Amino acid sequence: KQEVTQIPAALSVPEGENLVLNCSFTDSAIYNLQWFRQDPGKGLTSLLLIQSSQREQTSGRLNASLDKSSGRSTLYIAASQPGDSATYLCAVLNYGQNFVFGPGTRLSVLP
Amino acid sequence: NAGVTQTPKFQVLKTGQSMTLQCAQDMNHNSMYWYRQDPGMGLRLIYYSASEGTTDKGEVPNGYNVSRLNKREFSLRLESAAPSQTSVYFCASSEYTSLADTQYFGPGTRLTVL
Numbered sequence: 001k002q003e004v005t006q007i008p009a010a011l012s013v014p015e016g017e018n019l020v021l022n023c024s025f026t027d028s029a030i031y032n033l034q035w036f037r038q039d040p041g042k043g044l045t046s047l048l049l050i051q052s053s054q055r056e057q058t059s060g061r062l063n064a065s066l067d068k069s070s071g072r073s074t075l076y077i078a079a080s081q082p083g084d085s086a087t088y089l090c091a092v093l094n095y096g097q098n099f100v101f102g103p104g105t106r107l108s109v110l111p
Numbered sequence: 112n113a114g115v116t117q118t119p120k121f122q123v124l125k126t127g128q129s130m131t132l133q134c135a136q137d138m139n140h141n142s143m144y145w146y147r148q149d150p151g152m153g154l155r156l157i158y159y160s161a162s163e164g165t166t167d168k169g170e171v172p173n174g175y176n177v178s179r180l181n182k183r184e185f186s187l188r189l190e191s192a193a194p195s196q197t198s199v200y201f202c203a204s205s206e207y208t209s210l211a212d213t214q215y216f217g218p219g220t221r222l223t224v225l
Contacts, residue, residue: 004153034213043115043201043216044154089153093212098169099144101153 002027002094004102012108013080021075021105023090028068031093035064035075038087038104047088048075080109113137115217117202123223124192132187132220134202142205143185144169144214145177147198154201160185192224 003026013019023033032051036044048057048064050073056065063076073090089104118133136143141162146154146169156169160179174196176188185204189196199221203214 032212036216041219043218044203044214046213046215049213091154098156098159099154099214100170101146101155103151103153 002030002092002100004090004092004100006088006090006102006105008105009103010106010108012110014110015080015082017080017109018076018078019080019107021077021088021107023073023075023102025071025073025092025100027094028071029095030068031095033064033066033073033090033092034099035062035073036089036091038089040086044089077107080107082109082111085109115202115204115215117200117217117220119220120218121221123225124189125225126193128192129188129190130192131189132200132202132222133184134186134217135184136202136204136215137183138204138206138215139182140204140206140215141182142207142212143179144203144205145175145185145187146201146203147171147196148201148219149198157187157200192222194224196222197224198222 007022034049035047050066061078066073087104087106091099091101115136144159145157148154158177160166163182202217205212205214
């Protein structure tokens with residue numbers, strides 16, 4: 001059974017820092033991996049989707065990498081801003097056509 | 112476009128009561144999903160509908176039923192609510208359940224079962 005974990009559970013950084021969020025999964029047989037952002041009391045917004053054949057995806061200040069063989073993905077946020085404060089979740093799409101989500105990392109960027 | 116909408120936003124039930132959570136999407140997506148989110152556990156898939164007229168169980172289907180009413184609407188029903196079903200429920204949709212599928216989420220329904 002696929003399990004997805006995220007470290008750290010919470011992170012607090014001063015504005016302007018570059019930071020890395022980690023996601024690990026136990027079964028490397030995945031179609032893709034997505035990173036989502038969730039603001040308090042709101043739904044999820046998809047940030048980046050990495051296909052299993054890809055190594056990374058970039059969108060603005062966000063860069064996500066995927067190492068399928070080791071079961072790891074990282075989300076890199078450059079020059080963090082207070083508006084980046086949210087919970088970040090990763091999710092993998094299994095060959096069984098279902099998504100498995102991690103518990104999330106709660107990020108606070110302090111002005 | 113409203114995207115994915117859910118009603119109600121909040122609901123309090125007593126044990127044994129029934130209710131239906133409504134979800135609609137206006138993006139002409141083929142696939143729709145119901146998740147529950149509990150603290151520290153991430154989102155877990157309850158049911159999904161890969162296309163109009165089909166539904167399949169996800170990871171935690173017990174205690175729930177779903178109806179794909181048409182391409183736009185996918186409802187989740189709790190026949191006899193239990194305190195263990197206290198959670199935040201999210202509906203999502205995607206164009207296909209394929210390799211390059213991005214899911215779009217609704218704002219959630221916060222359900223408390225007393």
